Amino acid sequence: MASNTQEAAHGGGSAMPQLDFSTFGNQIFWLVVALVVIYLILSRIALPRIASVLAERQGTITNDLAAAEDLKAKAVEAENAYNKALADARAEAQRIAAETRAEIQAGLDEAIAKADEQISAKAAESEKAIAEIKAGALESVKAVATDTADALVTALGGTADADAIASAVAERTKG
Amino acid sequence: MGKIFFYAALALVVVSGLIFAPAEAKLAIHPMDQFQVSALFGDHISWYTPTNVTLWMALAVAAVFALLVLGSSRRAIVPGRAQSVAELAYGFIYKMVEDVAGKDGVKFFPYIMTLFMFIVMANFLGLIPGSFTTTSHIAVTAVLAALVFFTVTIVGFVKNGVGFLGLFWVSSAPLALRPILAIIELISYFVRPVSHSIRLAGNVMAGHAVLKVFAGFAAALGMFSFLPIFAITAVYALEVLVAFIQAYVFTILTCVYLKDALHPSH
Numbered sequence: 001m002a003s004n005t006q007e008a009a010h011g012g013g014s015a016m017p018q019l020d021f022s023t024f025g026n027q028i029f030w031l032v033v034a035l036v037v038i039y040l041i042l043s044r045i046a047l048p049r050i051a052s053v054l055a056e057r058q059g060t061i062t063n064d065l066a067a068a069e070d071l072k073a074k075a076v077e078a079e080n081a082y083n084k085a086l087a088d089a090r091a092e093a094q095r096i097a098a099e100t101r102a103e104i105q106a107g108l109d110e111a112i113a114k115a116d117e118q119i120s121a122k123a124a125e126s127e128k129a130i131a132e133i134k135a136g137a138l139e140s141v142k143a144v145a146t147d148t149a150d151a152l153v154t155a156l157g158g159t160a161d162a163d164a165i166a167s168a169v170a171e172r173t174k175g
Numbered sequence: 176m177g178k179i180f181f182y183a184a185l186a187l188v189v190v191s192g193l194i195f196a197p198a199e200a201k202l203a204i205h206p207m208d209q210f211q212v213s214a215l216f217g218d219h220i221s222w223y224t225p226t227n228v229t230l231w232m233a234l235a236v237a238a239v240f241a242l243l244v245l246g247s248s249r250r251a252i253v254p255g256r257a258q259s260v261a262e263l264a265y266g267f268i269y270k271m272v273e274d275v276a277g278k279d280g281v282k283f284f285p286y287i288m289t290l291f292m293f294i295v296m297a298n299f300l301g302l303i304p305g306s307f308t309t310t311s312h313i314a315v316t317a318v319l320a321a322l323v324f325f326t327v328t329i330v331g332f333v334k335n336g337v338g339f340l341g342l343f344w345v346s347s348a349p350l351a352l353r354p355i356l357a358i359i360e361l362i363s364y365f366v367r368p369v370s371h372s373i374r375l376a377g378n379v380m381a382g383h384a385v386l387k388v389f390a391g392f393a394a395a396l397g398m399f400s401f402l403p404i405f406a407i408t409a410v411y412a413l414e415v416l417v418a419f420i421q422a423y424v425f426t427i428l429t430c431v432y433l434k435d436a437l438h439p440s441h
Contacts, residue, residue: 015207018313018380023212025222027314034232035322038239038293043285046243050265053250053258060252 138173145169184401204391206384210311227307228315235296235309243292264292268426275430279437286326287433290319291426298379298418302411310421311380313372320372323429331436342439371428378421382414 017023146169153160215225242264246257254262268291272284294310301308309315331339343360345353389410392403 017207017210017212018311018376020212023220023226023228024314026212026220026224026226027228027309027312028318029222030226030229030232031309031315031318034236035289035293037236039285039289041236041240041244042288042292046239046247046261047265047285047288049250050243050247050262053247053252053254054262054265056250057252 142169142173145173203394204388206387206391209307209383209387210380212312228309228312231297231300231307231309234300235293238296238300239292242296264288271427272430272433275427276433277437280430280433283326283330283433287426287429290323290429291422294319294375294425295419295422298422299415301379301383302414302418308379308383311376311383313376316372316376317368319375319425320368323371323432324368327432327436330433331439334437335439339436339439342435346440367432371425375421375425378417382410382417385410386414 146165149165149169150160150162153165212220212226212228214220215227215230217224220226242257243261246261249255249258251258265288268288269281269284272280272287276283297308297310300306301310331342335341343357343364345356345360348356386407389403389407393400393407396403
């Protein structure tokens with residue numbers, strides 16, 4: 001086997017390649033090279049870059065959170081403004097309603113007063129007319145009674161004395 | 176559904192048993208062959224020869240580059256899949272360093288990230304069948320652990336001066352016990368890189384060797400090879416877990432040691 005001849009070539013005699021000291025120099029040399037290369041890659045490129053990416057992300061998150069906080073405050077402010085506007089509008093509406101009501105009431109009162117006045121005027125007028133009619137009617141009654149009495153007296157064969165009839169009618173129609 | 180799969184697998188096993196007659200199969204298991212370091216060109220291996228170590232380390236570097244550089248190249252605020260994984264890896268290690276080693280440990284973050292990314296990529300690449308696992312070699316993990324050990328020790332003395340030795344002087348213990356504890360602490364301090372390196376290489380190597388052993392059984396058992404194949408599937412799943420966990424353990428221990436260097440008081 002190749003490994004056997006190699007072992008023999010290295011004069012190891014040991015079954016463990018790990019204990020073959022002839023390869024130590026080679027391994028250590030290449031290990032140091034590999035470590036130096038990795039160290040340079042990490043310290044020059046990879047780690048600063050990843051650190052900056054992480055810092056940037058942290059910054060972005062912080063900014064976003066601050067912006068969110070800001071927006072939240074704005075939203076609260078807007079809500080307050082809205083509520084205030086709403087309350088104002090409500091008060092205004094109530095004021096306008098009260099005003100309108102008062103105005104309407106005033107107009108109504110005026111109209112009622114006017115109507116009352118007109119009604120009373122009309123009533124007075126009517127009363128007056130009624131009184132006139134009443135008076136007229138009384139006069140007519142008197143005339144009719146006089147005429148009737150005169151006719152009755154004449155029919156019964158008497159001679160009607162105008163003055164007596166008038167006084168009799170006046171006496172009867174008094175009560 | 177499961178029944179259909181079972182019969183299909185059984186049929187496959189029987190057919191393969193007929194094709195690869197058991198008489199020819201010998202129990203020839205070489206679980207350690209996969210760890211052989213070999214030159215890519217030629218036979219001779221000197222310290223600069225491009226070997227399979229070179230190849231798979233280069234692939235690990237390429238994987239790290241692909242994930243962390245190409246993955247994050249769009250710099251998207253809302254990340255895509257690759258960028259998410261890259262950011263996840265970044266955040267995972269960054270948080271680990273910050274939590275375990277403290278705020279002043281953060282300037283070692285690129286260094287620790289390098290270790291983690293290399294180990295995790297090497298471990299996962301090693302799980303590709305036929306690949307070479309660089310982290311299964313004690314030479315590699317020992318260098319990684321030694322780098323951590325020396326960094327931590329130097330940082331400890333530079334930051335705290337002689338005060339760094341307070342790490343070994345347990346001031347909360349009774350005075351009589353302190354010298355004994357100091358010796359124990361000192362020994363444990365120097366054993367750290369050993370356990371640090373052997374833990375990683377040992378876990379990775381053992382898992383891969385077990386996979387190879389089961390694979391050898393599968394070749395030898397003929398129509399009963401489905402048993403070791405199921406076992407391989409299970410062990411492979413375990414190895415995927417181990418690949419990540421060992422990288423994690425290595426990294427978090429590095430952070431713990433770094434914390435000791437930065438804040439040596441108990």
